[in-house]
Amino acid sequence: RKEVEQDPGPFNVPEGATVAFNCTYSNSASQSFFWYRQDCRKEPKLLMSVYSSGNEDGRFTAQLNRASQYISLLIRDSKLSDSATYLCVVNKDSTLGRLYFGRGTQLTVWP
Amino acid sequence: GAVVSQHPSRVICKSGTSVKIECRSLDFQATTMFWYRQFPKKSLMLMATSNEGSKATYEQGVEKDKFLINHASLTLSTLTVTSAHPEDSSFYICSASSASGWTDTQYFGPGTRLTVL
Numbered sequence: 406r407k408e409v410e411q412d413p414g415p416f417n418v419p420e421g422a423t424v425a426f427n428c429t430y431s432n433s434a435s436q437s438f439f440w441y442r443q444d445c446r447k448e449p450k451l452l453m454s455v456y457s458s459g460n461e462d463g464r465f466t467a468q469l470n471r472a473s474q475y476i477s478l479l480i481r482d483s484k485l486s487d488s489a490t491y492l493c494v495v496n497k498d499s500t501l502g503r504l505y506f507g508r509g510t511q512l513t514v515w516p
Numbered sequence: 517g518a519v520v521s522q523h524p525s526r527v528i529c530k531s532g533t534s535v536k537i538e539c540r541s542l543d544f545q546a547t548t549m550f551w552y553r554q555f556p557k558k559s560l561m562l563m564a565t566s567n568e569g570s571k572a573t574y575e576q577g578v579e580k581d582k583f584l585i586n587h588a589s590l591t592l593s594t595l596t597v598t599s600a601h602p603e604d605s606s607f608y609i610c611s612a613s614s615a616s617g618w619t620d621t622q623y624f625g626p627g628t629r630l631t632v633l
Contacts, residue, residue, distance in 0.1 A: 504622070508557075
């Protein structure tokens with residue numbers, strides 16, 4: 406079983422739509438969770454950390470369910486600039502910084 | 517946010533040659549640097565973790581004699597792909613962390629695209 410599993414998509418949505426991505430992880434001892442975005446042929450960029458209580462940053466909302474080992478990202482009012490691949494990331498173990506990356510979910514927002 | 521640079525951004529080499537990639541943290545001291553590899557349409561895979569002044573810790577399945585990592589200062593880590601072969605062609609990305617305590621914030625370099633002919 407992969408450490409982090411994501412639906413690769415692609416998701417194709419119109420501007421203004423709401424879209425949700427899901428992710429599951431296998432290591433119940435994981436402590437830190439993140440969503441990154443990666444544009445084509447570029448490095449990943451941190452979008453937001455994910456906290457147990459859930460957190461929101463503008464149009465982006467992240468949720469964590471530790472019991473189900475499930476992470477989600479909700480994007481409201483999609484913009485053309487949101488088109489990218491969204492990577493679900495969890496820390497590998499208690500060793501600082503060793504991260505597992507999901508394969509990513511591709512999003513295309515069309516006008 | 518913090519800035520991490522990589523050099524070169526792109527390299528094409530012949531099979532059997534060695535290639536050195538530099539990763540620099542420009543505006544902070546990186547206690548830990550990480551090297552990742554990403555094949556097309558695949559996820560980033562951690563290759564190794566390096567701490568300044570000590571030997572790198574390699575992930576399972578990564579050959580330490582093939583991928584030489586040196587982290588000689590708090591702002592520079594290098595990855596040398598020795599005797600590169602076409603299957604080593606990939607996108608190599610470094611990241612740096614100034615972590616002291618429980619934080620996983622990593623700042624990624626722009627990546628180096630290696631093509632081995």
